[in-house]
Amino acid sequence: MPQQYAAYHSPPNQYRHRLHPGQKLICPGGLLHVNTMKKFCALIVFCLASFSVMAADEILIGQTADFSSMAGPQMKEFNAGALTYINKVNGAGGVKGRQIKLISLDDGYAADKAAQNAKELIQNKRVSALFGIRGTDPTEAVMKVAEAAGVPVIAPVTGADSVRKSPVTFPVRASYRSEIEAMLRHIAFMPTKIALLVQNDKFGLPLATFIEERVAKEYRSITIVRKVTFDRKATDLKPQVATILNDSPSAVIALCNPTSCEAFSREVLGQARQSQRPRPTIYQTSISDIYAQFKKLGPEVVQGNPYSQILPDPHRTLSPLTKEYLAAMSKANLPVTYRNFEGYVSAKVLVAALSRSPSNSPKGLLDTLEGMGSYDLGGLTVRYSSDDHQGSKYVDLVTLDGHGRLVH
Structure with missing residues (x-):
């Protein structure tokens, strides 16, 4: 190849030393002036840097839960509600301009698999928090991993006493x-x-x-x-x-x-x-x-x-929270159930913590949640402090009549 030409795919440091202003480069479709090529390469570098910033600018939230075993259908409902709220927030610009991304892994309700997934999410995915863990045994296994890493566990789907004793766990639902x-x-x-x-x-x-x-x-x-x-x-x-x-x-x-x-x-x-x-x-x-x-x-x-x-009747518009939830479910064309209502409310608490946190780092979220105090979601209150991770205390007793209508 003559010295004044270089292949189109040559790295910039190669042609920069081999070409001089005024020389030309071979590229598909013809010849490019070296100055034009420099601008083109600069544009590529800028675009790649922009994509990198966009990827790094996502707020990553990890989840390990049972999506394939006996609780699979319920967790899919929970996630449908949670993602409805997260998508709503992302569609409005995210949290301080950053999009929230939920990374969900299946543990089949196995505690050892849940712990393995938690390590993957914390160490390799570098998530800011863990969210929506299902069941007492899997949650306790995940809490050990999260406590060692200093990562918050938000809205586990269990009412076990152990989750309220963990320094990194912040339940939303009332206790069993x-x-x-x-x-x-x-x-x-x-x-x-x-x-x-x-x-x-x-x-x-x-x-x-x-x-x-x-x-x-x-x-x-x-x-x-x-x-x-x-x-x-x-x-x-x-x-x-x-x-x-x-x-x-x-x-x-x-x-x-x-x-x-x-x-x-x-x-x-x-x-x-x-x-x-x-x-x-x-x-x-x-x-x-x-x-x-x-x-x-x-x-x-x-x-x-x-x-x-552990939530108000999701069918009755008796509070701003249920009105907001019903409108969101209607827009997403999803059924109204207690399970996806819990997912929706849990995601709302997660986003509230992210919005208040100065850094969205695990440490920043832990400090934010412990300083949250009483937080009114629009008719349902959760409470967190350094010595109280109670969450909500709301409990209702309901049944169904012969036509499947909810009765209090």
Whole structure:
């Protein structure tokens, strides 16, 4: 190749030393003057730098959750609500001009996988916070990783006591103990015999102990006649149902995951009919999906059974928060459910922290959240301080009528 020419793909430092002003370069479509080529290369460098700045300017939020196991459908609903709010914020310019990006990984409800995902998100993705972890065991595993790295965990989908004791974790939903307290107050209006169905894990066992303690201390009108346990993955609960019905309780507090609660509720109705015994009222926590159970089991099983909820009725425009949520769901063409309402509200808390943080670094977010105090979301209040990571205390008890309409 003659010295006055260079290949089009040669790096700038090559042709800069081999060409002089006035010489030409070969390129597709003809010849370029060297000065033109310098401007062209400068434009490329500028564009690449701009893209790099844009990528670096995103606020990265990490998530590990169960998207493929028993809680998969619920987490997809939660994320639909969360992303609806995040997309709304991004569409309005983001947070201080920066777009929020949620990086979600599937852990299949396995604690070890959740911890592995958390390390990947913190060490390799360099996320500012972790968000929307599902379940007590996975959340506790993630918290250990997050505490070691000093990264905040925002809005875990669990009401376990442990999340309120972690220095880096900021729950949004009310605790399971708050849900249980609402059930006990409702039951205690008259002398009542109850039974406990207890999932044999970190979710069920501590709550059963809490119920026993509260009944002994505060709710003397309640008598616990039976406590039966089951494995978390069990779907055949015939023995547990038979044992409970033999003691003829008026109510059962079912401390179970959604799948097991469905199986239990179906079996209670079947055995009660067969034995001609009265069917006890079944109380379930917010981790059960009242609408999914109604769809799968029908009104005979669900109607009249109370379910605790940790948010106001999402269908009723009684507050600025629900009005805003309903408008957003309508615009996104998504169904209105408690689950995606929780995702929407959780993302709203996340964005509030990001908006107030001076740096959006993990340390900046931790300091911001601990200094947030009481924050009104528009009819729902969360509270955080250096010694109180309570979040919300809101609990409601609802059921469905025979037509699937919500009843308080």
